[in-house]
Amino acid sequence: MTLAVRVPEELSARVPAEQRGPGLDRDGVRLLVSRGTEVSHHVFGELPGLLRAGDLLVVNTSPTLAAAVDGAVGHTRVVVHFSTRGDDGRWAVEVREPDGRGTTRARACVDKGTVVRLPGGGRLVAEEPLSPRGDRLWWARVSGAEVTAVLREHGRPIRYAYTQRDQPLSVYQTVFALPVPDGSGSAEMPSAARPFTARLVAELVSRGVQFAPVTLHTGVASAESHEPPYPERFSVPGESARLINAARAAGRRVVAVGTTAVRAVESAAGAGGVVRARAGWTDLVVTPERGVRVVEGLLTGLHEPEASHLLMLEAVAGRAAIDRGYEAAVRGRYLWHEFGDVHLLLR
Numbered sequence: 001m002t003l004a005v006r007v008p009e010e011l012s013a014r015v016p017a018e019q020r021g022p023g024l025d026r027d028g029v030r031l032l033v034s035r036g037t038e039v040s041h042h043v044f045g046e047l048p049g050l051l052r053a054g055d056l057l058v059v060n061t062s063p064t065l066a067a068a069v070d071g072a073v074g075h076t077r078v079v080v081h082f083s084t085r086g087d088d089g090r091w092a093v094e095v096r097e098p099d100g101r102g103t104t105r106a107r108a109c110v111d112k113g114t115v116v117r118l119p120g121g122g123r124l125v126a127e128e129p130l131s132p133r134g135d136r137l138w139w140a141r142v143s144g145a146e147v148t149a150v151l152r153e154h155g156r157p158i159r160y161a162y163t164q165r166d167q168p169l170s171v172y173q174t175v176f177a178l179p180v181p182d183g184s185g186s187a188e189m190p191s192a193a194r195p196f197t198a199r200l201v202a203e204l205v206s207r208g209v210q211f212a213p214v215t216l217h218t219g220v221a222s223a224e225s226h227e228p229p230y231p232e233r234f235s236v237p238g239e240s241a242r243l244i245n246a247a248r249a250a251g252r253r254v255v256a257v258g259t260t261a262v263r264a265v266e267s268a269a270g271a272g273g274v275v276r277a278r279a280g281w282t283d284l285v286v287t288p289e290r291g292v293r294v295v296e297g298l299l300t301g302l303h304e305p306e307a308s309h310l311l312m313l314e315a316v317a318g319r320a321a322i323d324r325g326y327e328a329a330v331r332g333r334y335l336w337h338e339f340g341d342v343h344l345l346l347r
Helices: 044-050 147-154 198-206 238-249 259-267 309-317 319-331
Strands: 030-035 038-043 056-060 068-073 076-085 091-098 104-106 115-117 123-131 134-143 210-216 232-236 254-257 278-282 297-301 342-346
Touching: 030 044, 030 319, 038 044, 038 319, 044 198, 044 342, 056 238, 056 259, 068 147, 076 147, 076 232, 091 123, 198 210, 210 238, 210 259, 232 259, 238 254, 254 259, 259 278, 259 297, 259 309, 297 309, 309 319, 309 342, 319 342
Parallel strands: 030 342, 056 210, 056 254, 254 297
Antiparallel strands: 030 038, 068 076, 068 115, 076 091, 091 104, 091 134, 115 123, 123 134, 210 232, 232 278, 297 342
């Protein structure tokens, strides 16, 4: 799916909402609401008044990692983006080049056996491509250092060229993030949840909105080619499965906060839409042809017109709603990307 709209470069959110002016907080971003093809304009702080008592929000608890680490291939400087921790101790990584502006560009020449020197004496060796689809991401093994220690001591959040400057890791953590004992997490922030604050969550709970936590550790997105997501590790706890099934049985709405939450909960759903506790890896790509079995709404950021995530949005709300919503977002000068505004899609 590719949208006909063009997103002007100046609509990229370059800094977080709370840095755009005095008195602003994360929930100061704008909120576009699509009910079918009808759109309305709000600020995110109005969300409690837009939901109903009994609505269930599915939220991703994955913490964001400081996943970008400087390194060197021979005498050439590189930046390693640590994407996904494998079951065998290897990591899926993307090796990129500094672009001279504090961010990176794609690097083509990584082959089997490529060695990257890491800070602190670590050594990364590329072993095989993650997927037959291409060689952007590689399974690599690190020796001489623990990856979690390298990220903690030398890593920084992955930053893309549309942002203005480096930000501390705390800026990339959502209010729902929980630490993981093995040091796993998301290479990129589950950004749809970023506008939530503790105060707003408390107000939602006081109004009868429920929360079902799930976990999906997001890998490194393709900033250049908008590939579909690779397999990612996820978990849907038994209590969350019970909450979701109870909500659906009572005719209450299940609204996913972010495409990652959709992928997790739909991966745990059977053909009839019953969700069971599950944990492992998912290669599910939600498309209009596959459809959604559980979620009836989606709160998400604004995606590039050629992004693969738009297929999931179409599966939830239909093509006409996405077209109308994105036309309204461009016309209304909404901001894009992880620090930008958000879109609530309701059937």
